[in-house]
Amino acid sequence: MSKKNSFTKAISQYSFVLVFIAIFIVYAITSHGLTWNGVMNIFRHSAVIGIIGIGMGMVCITGEIDLSVGSMLALISGFAVVIYNMTGSILVTLLFCLAFGAVCGLINGVLVGYVRMPAFIVTLATMLIYRSFAQYFCQRIPKDLLGGGSSVYRMSNSIESYQTFYNFGNGKIATVPIVGLVLILVVVIFTYVTTSTKFGKKVYAIGSNEKGASMNGINVNLMKTMVFIITGCLVGVGAFLWIAMNASSDPATTGKSNEMYAIASAVLGGISMSGGRGKILGILFGAMSYTVIDKIIVALKMDSLINDAIKGIILLVVILIQLAGPKLKEKFGH
Amino acid sequence: MLLEMKNIDKSFNGVPVLKKVQLEVEKGEVHALLGENGAGKSTLMNVLTGVHPKDGGTIVFDGEPQEHMTIKKSEELGIAFVHQELNLFNDMTVYENIFLGKEIVNKFGHCNKKEMIRRAGELFSQLDVKIDPTEKVENLKTSEKQLLEISKALFFQAKLLILDEPTTALNNDEIDHLFQIIRNLKKNGTSFIFISHKMPEIFRISDRYTVFRNGEYIASGTIDSVTPEEVTRLLVGNTDSFKDIYETREDGEVILRLSDYSGPGFEHINLDIRKGQIVGLTGLQGAGSSELMQCMFGITRATGGELWMEGNRIPPASTHKTMKAGIAMLASNRKENSVIPDMSLLENMYLAEHTLSAKKFAIHKKEEQGKYEKYREMLNIKAQDSSDSILSLSGGNQQKVFLARWLNTDADVLLLDNPTQGIDVGAKAEIYKLILELAKEGKTILINTLEIPEIQKIADYCAVFYEGRIVKILPHSEIDEQTVMLYSTNAAGA
Numbered sequence: 154m155s156k157k158n159s160f161t162k163a164i165s166q167y168s169f170v171l172v173f174i175a176i177f178i179v180y181a182i183t184s185h186g187l188t189w190n191g192v193m194n195i196f197r198h199s200a201v202i203g204i205i206g207i208g209m210g211m212v213c214i215t216g217e218i219d220l221s222v223g224s225m226l227a228l229i230s231g232f233a234v235v236i237y238n239m240t241g242s243i244l245v246t247l248l249f250c251l252a253f254g255a256v257c258g259l260i261n262g263v264l265v266g267y268v269r270m271p272a273f274i275v276t277l278a279t280m281l282i283y284r285s286f287a288q289y290f291c292q293r294i295p296k297d298l299l300g301g302g303s304s305v306y307r308m309s310n311s312i313e314s315y316q317t318f319y320n321f322g323n324g325k326i327a328t329v330p331i332v333g334l335v336l337i338l339v340v341v342i343f344t345y346v347t348t349s350t351k352f353g354k355k356v357y358a359i360g361s362n363e364k365g366a367s368m369n370g371i372n373v374n375l376m377k378t379m380v381f382i383i384t385g386c387l388v389g390v391g392a393f394l395w396i397a398m399n400a401s402s403d404p405a406t407t408g409k410s411n412e413m414y415a416i417a418s419a420v421l422g423g424i425s426m427s428g429g430r431g432k433i434l435g436i437l438f439g440a441m442s443y444t445v446i447d448k449i450i451v452a453l454k455m456d457s458l459i460n461d462a463i464k465g466i467i468l469l470v471v472i473l474i475q476l477a478g479p480k481l482k483e484k485f486g487h
Numbered sequence: 488m489l490l491e492m493k494n495i496d497k498s499f500n501g502v503p504v505l506k507k508v509q510l511e512v513e514k515g516e517v518h519a520l521l522g523e524n525g526a527g528k529s530t531l532m533n534v535l536t537g538v539h540p541k542d543g544g545t546i547v548f549d550g551e552p553q554e555h556m557t558i559k560k561s562e563e564l565g566i567a568f569v570h571q572e573l574n575l576f577n578d579m580t581v582y583e584n585i586f587l588g589k590e591i592v593n594k595f596g597h598c599n600k601k602e603m604i605r606r607a608g609e610l611f612s613q614l615d616v617k618i619d620p621t622e623k624v625e626n627l628k629t630s631e632k633q634l635l636e637i638s639k640a641l642f643f644q645a646k647l648l649i650l651d652e653p654t655t656a657l658n659n660d661e662i663d664h665l666f667q668i669i670r671n672l673k674k675n676g677t678s679f680i681f682i683s684h685k686m687p688e689i690f691r692i693s694d695r696y697t698v699f700r701n702g703e704y705i706a707s708g709t710i711d712s713v714t715p716e717e718v719t720r721l722l723v724g725n726t727d728s729f730k731d732i733y734e735t736r737e738d739g740e741v742i743l744r745l746s747d748y749s750g751p752g753f754e755h756i757n758l759d760i761r762k763g764q765i766v767g768l769t770g771l772q773g774a775g776s777s778e779l780m781q782c783m784f785g786i787t788r789a790t791g792g793e794l795w796m797e798g799n800r801i802p803p804a805s806t807h808k809t810m811k812a813g814i815a816m817l818a819s820n821r822k823e824n825s826v827i828p829d830m831s832l833l834e835n836m837y838l839a840e841h842t843l844s845a846k847k848f849a850i851h852k853k854e855e856q857g858k859y860e861k862y863r864e865m866l867n868i869k870a871q872d873s874s875d876s877i878l879s880l881s882g883g884n885q886q887k888v889f890l891a892r893w894l895n896t897d898a899d900v901l902l903l904d905n906p907t908q909g910i911d912v913g914a915k916a917e918i919y920k921l922i923l924e925l926a927k928e929g930k931t932i933l934i935n936t937l938e939i940p941e942i943q944k945i946a947d948y949c950a951v952f953y954e955g956r957i958v959k960i961l962p963h964s965e966i967d968e969q970t971v972m973l974y975s976t977n978a979a980g981a
Contacts, residue, residue, distance in 0.1 A: 351847075354837070354838065355838075355842070361827045361828055368818050369842060370843070371842050429827075
């Protein structure tokens with residue numbers, strides 16, 4: 154009986170895998186024959202949203218929310234293009250992405266953690282601010298730093314390392330997209346951090362019982378600020394991948410609604426919005442599930458405008474099943 | 488007979504928690520429902536009020552058999568559950584709380600505030616309760632909230648009130664007042680099920696009693712026909728735990744020094760505490776003893792004076808720095824301050840240690856597991872697996888996990904704030920024994936409690952608080968309920 158119990162426990166803990174498999178099967182049927190490259194592309198297209206989603210997931214585990222990640226992606230990626238055009242160095246660009254992300258996250262974190270403003274309000278405000286900055290400066294910065302684009306940040310292809318950078322974003326190692334490998338690396342690192350380090354346990358403790366956490370000597374203000382900074386850094390990584398993949402960033406559209414997709418991925422992956430519960434691995438599957446839905450819509454040649462409706466419905470259905478499941482089991486289980 | 492519950496069975500996930508238990512309550516009586524934590528009292532009450540469906544047995548209320556009890560139905564029948572954790576809405580006013588969902592409205596759905604306020608006031612004056620119906624609930628004292636909960640139930644003609652440890656947060660005057668109200672209502676035919684761990688109260692207010700142990704019905708009868716000792720024996724099954732366990736120890740050097748220490752709720756505290764001592768702090772609710780502990784642990788900020796530990800001054804308002812100095816605190820109000828509900832036993836136990844050893848980033852599961860097993864044995868924690876949820880344990884066992892949490896930080900000084908709150912008799916005795924053993928090993932222990940027999944059992948001396956100051960320090964031999972009450976009500980100073 155205990156074996157059966159642990160099996161059902163595992164099922165309920167890893168239900169995000171089942172959701173992914175179900176969606177994947179639909180994809181396999183509708184796409185008329187899977188190709189290896191097609192499957193690997195799922196990783197590629199999940200990379201940015203997955204990495205942002207991991208930051209969002211950690212914020213949610215502490216019981217907060219970060220609505221600014223999409224705008225932050227636009228701002229960081231836009232400025233990173235400018236930095237790249239100025240320096241021509243991939244490394245400097247990466248360091249800039251991380252540092253600038255940390256600063257953006259720090260602003261959110263200090264206001265939420267130390268000033269104690271509600272995260273929803275703070276990040277709603279920074280969402281507006283970051284996006285606006287991205288668009289405003291795009292009009293003010295000298296054209297040659299924008300790579301000649303008018304209202305788009307474009308990487309200048311005359312730079313020596315341009316091809317290397319672009320290959321990083323679009324290349325493959327042993328048929329696996331490099332950006333997909335970065336995603337998996339980030340998932341591995343943060344799975345380790347959240348499950349096997351003291352830092353990770355504190356993140357969960359704060360979301361589970363904030364008062365109790367502080368009674369255990371946990372500096373709740375500092376921890377919350379740090380989680381927002383980490384999220385900023387992860388958005389920085391996402392921005393770096395974004396420009397490597399696209400060689401440009403449009404401040405009006407880049408990262409648009411990404412905060413919503415990141416939240417949806419986290420929730421689909423089993424992260425509790427009230428904090429304290431969820432697995433980083435779930436976010437990977439949540440993000441991939443949404444990527445596959447995109448692909449299904451393309452395969453079925455459906456109007457892409459229906460895309461969000463389907464994603465929304467799937468989110469509702471999955472959460473409904475998760476909520477109703479235990480109740481049904483209680484009713485009919487014995 | 489108002490209520491007859493017979494052969495009630497209830498299991499959770501295949502684990503039986505009630506085994507063919509029975510409970511009978513007469514009209515107009517106070518019936519004490521007694522049992523240690525985990526004996527099944529709360530489960531039975533949840534069955535009665537329709538929170539959990541019963542697996543078997545019969546319920547007859549007011550002559551009517553009730554097959555499928557629901558929360559709504561139990562309310563309609565006139566059964567009201569006054570919970571330990573008060574279910575009030577702090578942001579709303581008193582009368583809004585009373586009438587929530589049952590507002591007096593005209594035919595357009597417009598609330599008749601005046602009428603509701605008038606009726607609430609009428610009820611309060613009948614009950615001799617001095618609460619302003621238009622006051623916001625958050626501004627009420629705990630005792631007033633308790634009375635409000637009871638008034639709310641009475642407003643809608645409750646025939647049977649379940650009072651779950653109603654006196655935990657009340658001082659003696661407030662308890663007297665509550666008992667007076669109960670007696671008056673009893674005369675009018677209202678019945679009460681009274682759940683409490685405090686023997687003197689049980690014997691003061693109850694007419695009859697029923698005892699459960701480990702989910703089984705043990706005995707019932709009239710309270711006049713038994714003594715507290717007999718009831719205690721029924722509760723625990725044996726009386727070993729009630730021997731006098733105190734023994735004198737050698738004191739060490741002064742380890743903790745409070746000099747002219749002031750903070751929110753207390754002022755000008757001077758204490759020298761020696762290594763290995765057990766010091767009791769007591770006083771009425773709000774007299775300052777609990778507030779002192781919270782301030783010492785850096786939860787609130789001291790406003791004056793100093794706190795010294797082994798010759799080092801502890802900086803104010805930092806829990807983490809206080810922990811580093813070697814002080815640990817088992818906070819009162821377990822659910823709010825100690826329980827991390829989404830975490831396992833092991834994670835809960837290690838949380839405090841992790842903040843001290845945060846520089847070593849990684850967790851070594853095996854090592855932690857070993858430590859856990861050590862504490863599980865030492866503290867006799869009844870748990871199956873270290874990965875189980877903390878919520879799967881009874882209150883007493885949870886408290887032992889939290890004691891382990893702090894012992895695991897290797898602190899020299901333990902501040903225990905109301906450590907036996909809501910814990911059954913058996914577990915209490917175990918915790919007393921542990922405290923004495925720890926002191927023998929050289930731990931210094933401060934224990935704040937309102938229950939004087941606790942201090943009497945274990946403390947070397949006891950500081951009695953009144954209105955934020957220490958009014959008397961009593962050595963072990965002079966601690967008894969009467970003397971302590973004399974000073975804590977300031978009857979001695981008056």
